[in-house]
Amino acid sequence: MKNLLPILIVIFFFSCQQKENKNTVVSSTDSTATKEIKEQKKEENKQIGDTIFMNFKNEKETFAAEGVLDSLHSKIYIKFDNEDLGELNATIIPNTEKANIRFNQIIFPDKTSDGPFGMDLKTQLNQKGKTILVIGHSLMAENPYYGKFKVELKHNKTGK
Structure with a gap:
């Protein structure tokens, strides 16, 4: 039982880091989409x-x-x-x-x-x-x- 707790803590931290990496990939994709939208809006005078x-x-x-x-x-x-x-x-x-x-x-x-x-x-x-x-x-x-x-x-x- 004593050995199980540190292993669970290590697994928890590694899983949190993987989610953060996925979010950064998504946010860079979002920034590209945002730039494209801004370029379209520049051509519309809206x-x-x-x-x-x-x-x-x-x-x-x-x-x-x-x-x-x-x-x-x-x-x-x-x-x-x-x-x-x-x-x-x-x-x-x-x-x-x-x-x-x-x-x-x-x-x-x-x-x-x-x-x-x-x-x-x-x-x-x-x-x-x-x-x-x-x-x-x-x-x-x-x-x-x-x-x-x-x-x-x-x-x-x-x-x-």
Whole structure:
């Protein structure tokens, strides 16, 4: 009986180590799958929570994405990297003709901001870095818009 206890303890420890090795193999497979999913998402410009990351330009060299405003997400943040100076033209296309939706604000890389705007935005981008557009409804108007919309960003580069 005295010899049985140490043998059981040794077997127990070896079995625990084998399970840990199996988990590490699975987690490395999971990380590969996670990287593939991230690469696919980069090509889709999809809304995640209250944020749309603009990472992929379409064939017209325009960032385009679909978003949803609802009671949980009354503001949507459009984030993109501005790599070149120039003019930004942005448009919101709601599913209904008359909609209380607009660009509330643009936040530049140095954390300064400008706004509010309408459903169309035309502004100069004089800084390189992460730029954020905030989309929501106008608090000065009635009937906040809840529903799907499309947003398109076109960046015209200057020769600087």
